[in-house]
Amino acid sequence: MAAHAEAHHGPPIAHQSSRVDAPTLGMLLFIASEIMLFGSFFTIYFFARVVAGPDQWPPPPFHLPVFVAGINTAILLTSSFTMHWALQAIKRGNRAGMQAGLVLTLALGLTFLLTQIREYSRVGFSPQDGAFGSTFYGLTGLHGAHVFVGLTILTFATIRAFRGHFTAAEHRGVEISGIYWHFVDVMWIVVYTTVYIL
Amino acid sequence: MTEVLDQTPQAQAAPPKTGWRRWLLGPGFVRAAWMAPLFFGIGFLIVIGLRSIAHYEPLLNWLIVVTVAGLVTAPLGFLAGIGAFDYWVYYALGYPTRPEDHSGHGARSWKDYFRVNTDHKVIGVQYVVTTIFFFLAGGLMAMIFRAELAKPGMQFLDNQEYNGLISVHASLMIFLFVIPAFAGLANFVIPLMIGAPDMAFPRLNALSFWLLPIAGIIMLSSLAVPGGAFGAGWTGYAPLSVVGTNGNVWFNMGVQWAGASSIMTALNFLVTIITMRAPGMTFWRMPLLVWANFTTSLLVVLATPFIAGSQFFVMFDRLIKTNFFNFHESGYVLGYQHIFWFYSHPAVYIMMLPGFGIASEVISVFSRKPIFGYRLMALSLCAILVLGFSVWAHHMFVSGMANWLRVPMMVTTLLIAVPTGIKVFSWLATTWEGRIHLATPMLFALGFVSMFVIGGLSGIMLGAVPIDIHVSDTYFVVAHIHYVLLGGSLFTIFAGIYYWFPKMTGRMYNERLGKLHFWLTFIGFNLTFFPMHIIGVQGMPRRVSDYDPQFGTWNMIISISSFFLGASFIVFLYNAITSWIRGPLAGANPWHAMTLEWQVSSPPPIFNFDEIPQIVGGPYEYGVPGARHAVFNGAREHELEEARSP
């Protein structure tokens, strides 16, 4: 048995039975799971707002900083474009373009996160202020945590980019972190629309 | 350029460590022993830091510190210590990753089972052994509270202890036994069955296993929390779980770790099944066990985040006084039950579909006949997957939820019995006129079919609103869940363990002891749980430590039978341990089965196959002249010709 195993240097190459490659599919399934996690937070939000909620939402005397958050939305959206740019750059073998795109994306994402923290400190209510406060901080906080995770992943991609990894042929690290980043952006649009605008 | 960089040996991040440095800094339990406290300290500082920034008073809240540092960061430190993250850290920081030398793959001695190992076969065994440990722990608790219930009146437990014991019992059985035991068996066989050398993400696979002991230890240690273990049941309903003992936090976090583990495994199964099937292995040629785990994994990936959400809300309500379920601050209490059951009804199928798969394998092999209605079997799995998301509120008929929800939920609940019934009839039709071999796996599989029918019937009764209103929260529900979970899931787990025991260990278990185990379990199980239907209909409520004296006789009978049932597992343990050590060698294919895992040696070679096989037919063509499932290397061309020619 053991001798049999030792005779081989490595596993046989697995047969690729799908056109999607494994890491991309894994990331897509992970995102599906993440969407459901947001789903549970949206569910409790709507329970609190529609089923058990007060007549007015947000309940007086609270106000939501729709405008500042709108600017923040624009910042995050822009970061999706810079991310896309980074990926397109490395696809053409343009390493400097990729590095610039990644750094810009990081900077924009960080700005978003800091703005949100600043907003928390000035918004005038806390997670303890009724189900309104709890669900507001719940949804935006969950999203903020995802921005944080996205930024972490992007940081790693950036480090690798500056250490000479990724080529026109092999750039999955950028592509897959990009997919996650776009998901975080799109999710923000849904959160922003629900929490601030509707 | 990069490719080259990845493989230059002298570019190793750190020089090879020697002696004590290797002992202290190399991945393993020693490193875990100092990294866990280190990470506890980091978690402590994070909590204090954030609280001082936000001007929260008091700065030091021990419950929060223990939750964050003890139940989150310290376990992460442990994982980092044993080396679960090493590769990813190297990758993320752009260091050259260690060229894969397969040193972390496969088991050369028993010590390799206590390491982060990337071999799906080792991980499968790790899973099965770990889950049996938690199964025994949970079973022992059942023995304790059955002793308490033997007579009316309070014996030796107080109410809090009693509630703690039943809650930890159920949570261990569900989150640390049934769900991961299936994941473990599937881990061992799926890559073999579909003709893959390993799972798609071996390192993720290793990580998902190591999250389990953490989850289990968290749940067990809640018994030691001052004030008592979590006592709101495995369902953890708010508001009781918010205002009850602090042990509830251990439930919240234990569920998160176990949930993360099952999501990662499910994701891994899905990717493996989709992208790594052997040539010729179309979806309609996959063994039903693979189908079953495919649908289960979809359920896990899509439903488990909901229980994660519900536990976060409960935990925040307790720790930082949010109001998700606080009625006084216009929180919505019933929201908990909706969100919880939106996970937990699909979860009952997470606990059952893999068992369906095992039953299909075993029944077909031991009846020497093709599965009856193979495609319908696979399609009914898909139907259950979809319908499973539309029935959650049948657990809430008496909760005070919106009245209009009752009838739709009743209808969907009864509808789901249709695909379930199709499966039962298919198993029966498979045995029809088969050459049945009543070996232990088959006994357990047939025992499963018969017991599951009883559980399904009581399920349909519970799904009917008027009956449910009468028996809600009585022992009738307890009878139902044990017929589906013990008679159903547990029996299939045992069927699977006996069936693949020769493949996993290379040795044969003792058939006489196996049969003895089955009959003791089967009889003990029915004596214990059937009477619960009767006292349930008569109105004995569940989850109480004392009861009306009129139920005394039945409860005495139940308690005695339950000790009998408990003792029957000793036979299993004895059989498993002695056979593993010195049972007779099993040979590659003791059951003469066609699926791929039986076509390689027992235990299988480290990389499963020398060369990926070519699939040429269905997996269950027993008794069909000339039928083949796969052809292997060597005479491949010749055999392919042969298989193609009519």
Ligand code: HEM
């Ligand atoms: C034909 C299929 C089934 C039907 C129609 C059905 C129906 C029901 C209903 C209506 C209830 C709620 C009873 C109440 O609380 O008043 C229930 C409870 C339960 N069922 Fe099933 N069930 C089925 C199969 C299963 C399966 C396969 C499992 C798990 C393997 C399962 C596990 C449970 C559990 C654990 C509970 C109790 C939940 C609690 O602790 O409150 N059921 N079932």
Ligand SMILES: [Cu+2]
């Ligand atoms: Cu249900």
